[in-house]
Amino acid sequence: MTSAKEEILGRIRAALGESRSVPTVVPRDYRTHGSDEPGSPAVLDLLEDRLVDYKASVHRTASADLAGTVRQVLAALLPEGGRVLVPAGLPPDWVPDASTDEGFDAPTLDGFAAVVTGCAAAAAQTGTIALDGAPDQGRRAITLVPDIHVCVVRAGQVVQTVPELLARLDPTRALTFVSGPSATSDIELQRVEGVHGPRTLAVVLVTD
Amino acid sequence: MSGIFLGMPVHAPRGVGALRGAEPFPVAARTALANTQLRRNLGHATATIRAKRAAVVSELDDWEELRRAGEAIKTATMTRLDEHLEQLERAFTARGGTVHWARDANEANEVVTRLVQATGEREVVKVKSMATQEIGLNEALEAVGIAAYETDLAELIVQLGHDTPSHILVPAIHRNRSEIREIFLREMAGVDPMLTDEPRMLAMAARAHLRRKFLSAKVGISGANFAVAQTGTLVVLESEGNGRMCLTLPQTLITVMGIEKLVPTWTDLEVFLQLLPRSSTGERMNPYTSTWAGRHEGDGPRDVHLVLVDNGRTATLADEIGRQVLNCIKCSACMNVCPVYERTGGHAYGSVYPGPIGAVLSPQLTGIEDNASLPYASTLCGACFDACPVRIDIPSVLVHLRAKHVEQQREDHRLPSAEALSMAAASWVMSTSTRFSAAEKASRIGRLLGARRGRITMLPPPFSGWSASRDVPLPPRESFREWWAGRGGATS
Ligand code: SF4
Numbered sequence: 001m002t003s004a005k006e007e008i009l010g011r012i013r014a015a016l017g018e019s020r021s022v023p024t025v026v027p028r029d030y031r032t033h034g035s036d037e038p039g040s041p042a043v044l045d046l047l048e049d050r051l052v053d054y055k056a057s058v059h060r061t062a063s064a065d066l067a068g069t070v071r072q073v074l075a076a077l078l079p080e081g082g083r084v085l086v087p088a089g090l091p092p093d094w095v096p097d098a099s100t101d102e103g104f105d106a107p108t109l110d111g112f113a114a115v116v117t118g119c120a121a122a123a124a125q126t127g128t129i130a131l132d133g134a135p136d137q138g139r140r141a142i143t144l145v146p147d148i149h150v151c152v153v154r155a156g157q158v159v160q161t162v163p164e165l166l167a168r169l170d171p172t173r174a175l176t177f178v179s180g181p182s183a184t185s186d187i188e189l190q191r192v193e194g195v196h197g198p199r200t201l202a203v204v205l206v207t208d
Numbered sequence: 209m210s211g212i213f214l215g216m217p218v219h220a221p222r223g224v225g226a227l228r229g230a231e232p233f234p235v236a237a238r239t240a241l242a243n244t245q246l247r248r249n250l251g252h253a254t255a256t257i258r259a260k261r262a263a264v265v266s267e268l269d270d271w272e273e274l275r276r277a278g279e280a281i282k283t284a285t286m287t288r289l290d291e292h293l294e295q296l297e298r299a300f301t302a303r304g305g306t307v308h309w310a311r312d313a314n315e316a317n318e319v320v321t322r323l324v325q326a327t328g329e330r331e332v333v334k335v336k337s338m339a340t341q342e343i344g345l346n347e348a349l350e351a352v353g354i355a356a357y358e359t360d361l362a363e364l365i366v367q368l369g370h371d372t373p374s375h376i377l378v379p380a381i382h383r384n385r386s387e388i389r390e391i392f393l394r395e396m397a398g399v400d401p402m403l404t405d406e407p408r409m410l411a412m413a414a415r416a417h418l419r420r421k422f423l424s425a426k427v428g429i430s431g432a433n434f435a436v437a438q439t440g441t442l443v444v445l446e447s448e449g450n451g452r453m454c455l456t457l458p459q460t461l462i463t464v465m466g467i468e469k470l471v472p473t474w475t476d477l478e479v480f481l482q483l484l485p486r487s488s489t490g491e492r493m494n495p496y497t498s499t500w501a502g503r504h505e506g507d508g509p510r511d512v513h514l515v516l517v518d519n520g521r522t523a524t525l526a527d528e529i530g531r532q533v534l535n536c537i538k539c540s541a542c543m544n545v546c547p548v549y550e551r552t553g554g555h556a557y558g559s560v561y562p563g564p565i566g567a568v569l570s571p572q573l574t575g576i577e578d579n580a581s582l583p584y585a586s587t588l589c590g591a592c593f594d595a596c597p598v599r600i601d602i603p604s605v606l607v608h609l610r611a612k613h614v615e616q617q618r619e620d621h622r623l624p625s626a627e628a629l630s631m632a633a634a635s636w637v638m639s640t641s642t643r644f645s646a647a648e649k650a651s652r653i654g655r656l657l658g659a660r661r662g663r664i665t666m667l668p669p670p671f672s673g674w675s676a677s678r679d680v681p682l683p684p685r686e687s688f689r690e691w692w693a694g695r696g697g698a699t700s
Contacts, residue, residue, distance in 0.1 A: 004309035005297075008467065011218065011522035012290040019528060024284035030273035030479065050492065103506065106423040106457050126485075126493035139507035140456045140498070144449065145423075162493075163478040171439040171474040172303065174504040177481075177497035182449035185489055186362035186378055187385055187407040188249075189256040195361065195411050196418065197449025197496060 034125070034160020043124045043160050044207060047153075050127025054180025055193045056201040063154075063206050067094045070116060070150060073202050077148050082113025085142055089135020090116060094152075101142050109141060114148035115198075120175075122158045123165035129153060129203070130169055131176045140176055149198040151178070154206045217523030218311070219575040225313040225344040225519070226372070227574050229558015233581040236556040249384045250553050254544045257378075260490025261541060261595075267492070268482070277479045279599040282535035285437075285470050286525065292437040292470045293516065299440025303502025305512040316517045317348035320429065320462055323513055324354055327460050329426045335446065335454040336360035337431025338376055338538055339464045339517060341560045342573075345429070356429065357421055359450035361414050368395040374554030374562060377488050377540035382553050385410065418450065428454035428509065432465040433537070434480060435514075438473045441501040442514065445484060445494045455498050461509035467516050468525075468534040480537060483597035487539035520573030529608045533568045535598045540565075542592035542602060548585055557582065564592035568605040576613050583609035 002010075013020070036042040048058045061069035074084060074095065084098040095116050118136035122129045129151055131137045143149055159165055169175055182197030193199065220227050229236055240246060265271055285292055297307040308323075310316035324332055332349065334340065334356050346356040358367045365380040366373050369391045373379030380388070389405040396417050403413055430451065434443040442463055444451050455461060471477060485494045503512045525531045543549040543563025554562030559570035559579065567586055571579035583606050592602040 004311050004315060007311055008309055008516070008518045008522065009290045009293070011518065012293075012467075012525060015217065015522050015526035015531075016287060016289070020287055022287060024280055024287060026280040026284060027273070027276050030270040030277055030482075032478070054495070110419075110423055123493075128493045133504070133507055139504075140452065141508070144452050144456060162482050163475075166474060166478045166481070171436060171441040171499065172501045174501075174507050175497075175499040176452065177493070179491075179493035179495050181495065182447070183495045184361045184411050184448045186360070186365070186380060186448075187388060187410055189253045189260075189378065189381075190407050192407045192411045194408075195415055195448035195450070196359075196422065196453055 030163075031161060032163040034164060036160055038159045038164070039155040039157075043158050044155060044205060046160065047122060047124035047127060047158050048205065050124065051180065051201075051203055054127055054183075056127070056180050056203055058203045058205055060205050060207050062208050066152065066204070066206055067091070069204055070094045070152065073150055073204060074114060074116070077150070077200060077202060078113055082148075083111065085109070085112040085115045085146055087117055087136060087138025087142060089138070090118065091136075101138050103139075106141065106145060109145035112146040114150060115142050115146040116150045116152070117143055118152050118154075119157060121165055121168040122153050123162050124158055124160050126162060126179055128162070128165065128177050128179045130165060131178065132169060132173045133175075140174055143176065143178075144197055147198055148200045148202070149178075149181075150202045150204060152204045152206065155208060217526045218518075218520070219523050219578075220342075220520035220573045221312050221314060222574075222578070224317070224348075225342050226560045227342060227520075227570050228578050229556075231558065233552075233556055233558065233585045236558060237552040237585070240552045240556045245384070246382050246553050247551060249382055250550055252384075253378065253381045254550050257490055257544050261487060261544070262490075264486045264490055264492055268486070274479055274482055275597055275599050278483050278537075278597055279535065281471060281476045281479060282537075282598055283532070285472055286468070286531060286534055288472075289467065289470070289525065292472055293467060296435055296437040296440060296470060297516075299438065300442075300502050300514055301440075303440055305440070305502035305514055308513060308515045310515055310517045310519070312519045313343035313517075316343045316464060316515055316519065317345055319515050320345060320464060321348055321352055321354070323460070323462050324349065324427055325352070327427055327511075329354070329460075331355050331357065331421075331425070332427040332429050333357050333359050333421055333425040333454050333458065334363075335428070335430045335444065335451040336363050336379070337429070337464060338560060339431045339466050340429060341373065342466075343464070343517065343519060345464065357418075359418055359422070359454060360446075361411060361448060361450075364414055364418070365391060368392070372555060373560060375540060375543060376538050376561065376563075376565075382555070418453075422450075422453040422457060425454070425458045427460045427462070428458035430454055430461065430463045432463050432469055432514075433484065434477060435465060435470050436472075436474050436477060437470050439501055441474065441499050443477065443497065443499045445481075445497045447489065447495045449496055452496055452498055455500065456508045458509055460511040460513075462513045462515065464515045464517060467518055467521050484537055484539055487537075487541040487595070487597040520575075523575070524569075524572040527572065527612075530568070530572050530605055532600050533565070533572060533602075533605060535600055536565055536569065537598060538565075539597055541595040541597065542600075545591040545595045547587060547589060547591070552585075557585065564602045564606075565600075568600075568602055568609065571609055571613075576609060576616065580613055583607075583613065 086098040120132035181201040182195045362380040375381040385405040432442045549563040557566045567582045
């Protein structure tokens with residue numbers, strides 16, 4: 001008996017017939033780079049503008065004050081008694097009293113109010129932050145279940161356009177692109193922020 | 209290659225899935241048109257989304273270049289679809305995933321059912337997927353006692369309302385806030401009886417309702433917006449985070465995907481991640497996009513499957529004009545601009561694929577005899593082409609399918625099909641009836657003008673504005689109205 005795979009591939013070949021060998025040239029004259037350099041003030045301003053437009057908060061800081069800023073942001077957002085989770089690779093001095101992820105199950109993750117991570121890269125034009133599971137970001141579930149996500153983005157990680165963003169990422173890793181907090185437009189096309197993912201996204205932008 | 213492949217194209221089978229309506233389009237459309245609440249909801253929703261889309265599209269000065277690149281990438285992918293699929297399978301398998309192939313809806317449902325049964329679970333969580341709706345997966349699972357929970361807010365509204373989707377992006381677009389509130393109050397166990405119809409409150413009710421399901425789910429089922437052949441990367445775009453929940457928390461993940469959803473390389477995705485969110489929700493970027501390539505150690509599901517489904521796609525590929533429809537990235541922009549869709553809504557199209565894309569996709573997947581009235585569900589105004597991020601020439605394909613249908617009937621010396629006859633009985637109400645027939649006459653004049661070259665470059669009004677920017681294919685000599693009138697149909 002022919003396998004489903006063989007049969008489908010055979011159907012494709014029969015369907016294409018002669019047209020199979022016709023080459024198609026892909027025009028790539030769209031923008032593959034921004035007008036501004038990664039990390040430049042213009043790109044950082046654009047990122048902030050887009051993030052705020054999608055109801056994320058942005059907190060600028062110099063790298064010398066980073067740990068203090070992270071703690072300040074958390075203090076303002078955390079509900080009373082709320083616990084904080086961090087991935088194993090996050091610098092320990094950022095949130096000294098946080099719990100480090102040990103592969104907790106989902107209900108345990110649900111017991112944390114907030115998570116603090118770094119990121120892999122960000123695109124200003126769309127207000128998008130990419131996470132790739134590196135040690136300072138952790139596995140995907142930890143940035144999903146807690147209701148508050150504080151994400152540290154460094155100036156050098158911010159590019160202007162989507163093509164530049166993808167060029168910085170490894171497609172064989174598990175990636176998450178985050179553009180603002182979770183949202184829905186399913187009721188009368190009206191955007192409502194905060195459904196199943198974190199309802200609060202706070203970005204700490206390190207400007208130097 | 210064995211000789212069996214050279215036979216007739218194989219369409220999506222009858223009796224399974226959701227590609228065929230219970231009633232032909234004109235009959236269903238008449239019912240829909242009588243529903244003023246529905247028309248009001250649709251008019252409001254499509255106007256909102258059109259404005260949002262226009263605003264974010266105008267932000268990009270390279271939008272046309274992106275559209276042309278998107279069109280070319282998809283076209284190039286189709287001409288080597290077999291190679292790309294094999295490459296995808298190799299890459300996904302090399303990274304610990306398992307690939308399954310399914311000739312049609314029945315086989316796909318069998319594969320998924322078997323995979324779920326192997327886990328011993330009786331419940332699955334689902335993230336919105338056109339492919340699983342198309343094949344009727346929920347019904348197939350239910351038949352063996354497995355409950356499938358839709359987790360997308362709109363899908364949840366549809367599922368709780370014992371309803372069917374009417375839009376590919378916003379499946380509950382036909383419902384307004386107070387109707388949604390009523391459904392939640394009636395169907396959601398433990399919902400706050402003080403629930404208001406404020407969208408935020410309704411969204412929070414959905415969050416609370418699904419939270420426990422997500423945290424305990426062992427099996428997730430998804431579709432995929434794209435698959436990168438070279439790297440074996442699957443891509444899902446979403447807004448609410450329910451997708452991330454389904455893709456990340458369960459131990460087993462089963463992804464069901466049509467064989468046409470490929471792009472060759474990671475770089476190609478840079479085009480579609482710009483085209484799709486702006487065209488669909490009218491956002492610069494959707495809140496969440498997830499990608500995975502096989503299994504990821506210590507991160508997400510341990511058992512990762514991909515089911516590649518044909519179900520009429522190879523039959524569509526066999527038609528040189530019709531195959532461009534496979535380039536569709538399911539953004540729904542064409543339905544949001546369509547004057548016919550805006551009046552009738554999605555249910556009238558019978559299939560899970562409504563609107564202009566449905567009118568050209570459903571009849572090709574099922575074979576035209578099973579959806580014969582759909583290619584007529586259009587005024588050929590061309591708005592869908594202008595909105596389409598991958599430049600699918602829907603008007604040309606519509607005309608092509610009408611001609612193909614007429615040709616088929618003639619060859620078979622058959623009387624008009626049941627679908628076609630019932631169109632005669634329905635009042636044809638896409639626009640005012642005089643405007644509609646005038647437009648059809650005009651398109652017939654177009655045929656006379658262009659009789660020699662097979663393409664025409666100038667049409668009389670109301671098409672002249674449209675044809676100024678592109679060549680229009682020849683419409684069939686007989687317009688629909690004339691065609692059925694000639695067969696004894698009564699004018700409405
Ligand atoms: S045909 Fe074009 S506009 Fe319509 S859903 Fe598909 S990609 Fe979008």
